[in-house]
Amino acid sequence: MTLDTFFQAKSIAVIGASREPGKIGHTIVKNLVSGGYTGKIYPVNPNATDILGRKCYPSLSAVQEPVELAVICVPAAIIFPVVKNVIKKKVNAVIVITSGFKEIGNHRDEMKLARMFKKAKIPCIGPNCLGVFDAHTKLDTLFLPIERLKRPQAGTISFISQSGALGSAMLDLAAAAGLGFAKFVSYGNAADVNENHLLDYLDADEQTRVICLYIEGLADGKEFMRVARKVRKPVVVIKGGHSAQGSKAALSHTGSIAGESGIYSGAFKQTGLIEVDDLEDMFGIAHVFEKLAVTPRGKRVQIITNGGGHGIVTTDAVAANHLLFAELSANSNQVLKKNLPAICSIANPLDIVGDATAERFILAVSTCLKDPKVDALVVNILPQTPTVDHDKAAQALQKMNITKPVVLVTTGGEFAARVTRKYEAIGLPVYQYPSQAVKALAAYVSRSIA
Numbered sequence: 001m002t003l004d005t006f007f008q009a010k011s012i013a014v015i016g017a018s019r020e021p022g023k024i025g026h027t028i029v030k031n032l033v034s035g036g037y038t039g040k041i042y043p044v045n046p047n048a049t050d051i052l053g054r055k056c057y058p059s060l061s062a063v064q065e066p067v068e069l070a071v072i073c074v075p076a077a078i079i080f081p082v083v084k085n086v087i088k089k090k091v092n093a094v095i096v097i098t099s100g101f102k103e104i105g106n107h108r109d110e111m112k113l114a115r116m117f118k119k120a121k122i123p124c125i126g127p128n129c130l131g132v133f134d135a136h137t138k139l140d141t142l143f144l145p146i147e148r149l150k151r152p153q154a155g156t157i158s159f160i161s162q163s164g165a166l167g168s169a170m171l172d173l174a175a176a177a178g179l180g181f182a183k184f185v186s187y188g189n190a191a192d193v194n195e196n197h198l199l200d201y202l203d204a205d206e207q208t209r210v211i212c213l214y215i216e217g218l219a220d221g222k223e224f225m226r227v228a229r230k231v232r233k234p235v236v237v238i239k240g241g242h243s244a245q246g247s248k249a250a251l252s253h254t255g256s257i258a259g260e261s262g263i264y265s266g267a268f269k270q271t272g273l274i275e276v277d278d279l280e281d282m283f284g285i286a287h288v289f290e291k292l293a294v295t296p297r298g299k300r301v302q303i304i305t306n307g308g309g310h311g312i313v314t315t316d317a318v319a320a321n322h323l324l325f326a327e328l329s330a331n332s333n334q335v336l337k338k339n340l341p342a343i344c345s346i347a348n349p350l351d352i353v354g355d356a357t358a359e360r361f362i363l364a365v366s367t368c369l370k371d372p373k374v375d376a377l378v379v380n381i382l383p384q385t386p387t388v389d390h391d392k393a394a395q396a397l398q399k400m401n402i403t404k405p406v407v408l409v410t411t412g413g414e415f416a417a418r419v420t421r422k423y424e425a426i427g428l429p430v431y432q433y434p435s436q437a438v439k440a441l442a443a444y445v446s447r448s449i450a
């Protein structure tokens with residue numbers, strides 16, 4: 001099955017488009033109209049003549065032109081005549097936003113829905129989902145108003161989420177953090193299209209570099225193992241419903257049988273997926289894959305810092321994440337000793353102390369990049385000190401031939417956020433905390449070095 005239409009459809013019908021601002025069917029049309037989607041939009045509602053200035057159609061069959069994607073948001077009680085019309089129209093793909101199926105024990109209607117679309121060979125996402133957001137084409141079926149949920153900029157992270165609310169809240173955070181997205185899919189009950197189809201699709205998707213996956217249960221465990229084994233891109237996964245209580249919640253959320261968490265963890269390990277426990281780690285790790293494209297040669301990490309405490313915390317994180325500590329070569333030692341003030345500590349961490357200037361950072365980073373005994377760098381640039389000219393440091397870093405993984409840490413508040421953006425703009429992954437930076441680096445390095 002091809003899933004292209006879900007992200008590239010040139011025409012969309014919203015069936016259940018509502019006249020009433022704030023209602024789901026209204027918001028979907030509004031987001032499509034105002035969010036930058038450039039294809040044709042056909043609102044469908046037998047009780048309306050126009051919605052948001054667009055002509056409204058009494059049924060899908062009243063639309064004369066071909067429609068590629070149908071988004072269904074009428075109540076479950078009246079869905080089947082709508083589904084029949086959608087099939088008759090021969091659309092290429094369908095998203096069913098509507099709730100009221102497997103998640104409330106209504107297996108009969110869910111199976112009927114799945115059977116109808118399977119028979120018609122029309123791929124269907126949902127029911128009980130938000131659908132998709134494509135940051136490149138701006139195809140957006142999320143019913144969260146853009147003024148309440150910012151969409152992330154176009155980039156290379158794709159996110160498959162069984163939960164719509166969790167996924168979309170993360171999308172909002174990711175947008176605020178400046179992460180770049182390719183595709184987001186909330187697939188709900190997975191009556192037809194499931195995580196296996198989506199993983200397979202995104203692995204081949206040119207815009208996707210790293211895949212994030214939030215699952216509560218698997219549609220087909222055996223197939224998941226087969227697909228996950230052959231996926232070449234990094235996949236960062238969170239399994240919801242670890243605890244007995246969480247497992248019960250998953251059942252009433254998307255009707256998923258959450259299963260033994262140990263079995264899932266084993267499966268993720270066997271297939272090379274990167275399992276994390278919380279959402280912050282998921283995006284922290286995705287971010288490093290989004291930004292870096294250098295192949296590490298080993299696990300020897302050199303820490304650079306202008307703050308002693310940060311150096312120590314970073315050291316602990318390096319040890320906890322099973323990375324190795326680099327030992328600077330004799331040549332690097334000599335260069336640094338000659339050019340740094342005597343108060344600096346030339347070791348690991350390499351502490352260039354609180355009055356470090358941009359020049360000190362530039363010297364430290366460039367020396368370590370050249371050192372054959374260093375494989376990767378964690379650079380703590382604490383932005384609060386008055387002596388670092390961050391424009392100068394960022395410009396110099398941008399000109400360097402960075403052939404090793406480098407992650408930055410800029411802990412702090414408002415000013416630090418501005419500094420972070422400067423370093424992010426030159427293509428480096430920047431983190432708030434050393435532990436996040438090191439965890440992400442460890443995941444990145446481990447994928448290349450067994």
Ligand code: COA
Pocket residue numbers: 015016017018019020023024025044045046047048058072073074075076078082097098099100128129130163164165186188
């Ligand atoms: N074809 C098209 N539109 C139709 C229709 C038909 N056959 N019959 C009625 N409509 C119109 C209605 O007139 C209404 O428009 P109006 O507000 O202008 O009158 C619109 O479709 C919506 O119908 P309504 O009965 O008002 O439903 P609703 O908007 O209150 O709820 C859902 C519909 C799908 C949003 C709701 O049933 C639902 O499932 N909500 C939960 C969704 C969810 O959480 N999904 C999972 C997210 S992770």
